[in-house]
Amino acid sequence: MRIRSRIAPIALTAVMLGGGMAAATAATASADVPKAGAQIQSCYGSAKNYTAVGDGSTAIWPAGTAWARTTSNCADINIKVNYNRHVKVCYRHGCQDYQYAKAGQWKVLDHVPNGWEFYLEFSGGNNGTGKVAY
Incomplete structure (x- = not known):
């Protein structure tokens, strides 16, 4: 015992x-x-504020004749609008169809390789603001 x-x-x-x-x-x-969302956090962490400039029928970002260029930060183009909007991505070879983006939510617009030049076109022509990550 x-x-x-x-x-x-x-x-x-x-x-x-x-x-x-x-x-x-x-x-x-x-x-x-790495956690499943690590790449997403990194991509959104590089997001930039945007202001789209309109002419009455559409609004464009970046304004004028400038082009944005995709980077290695993200494998796609993402947008987070401040107000519900229809937006499309345009490349040198043409534009996609409009997609609906809800205010305050990230929306993946397209998956693209690094180095592609693009701009965003918003329907409605009103100036718009939000964040873009690419």
């Missing part, structure tokens, strides 16, 4: 230490794996 009383605490201590090591190993292993 006395032997059992000595073995039980030792065995319990060994189990607890072993479990703690397994938990520490699992925590370390999971710290090395």
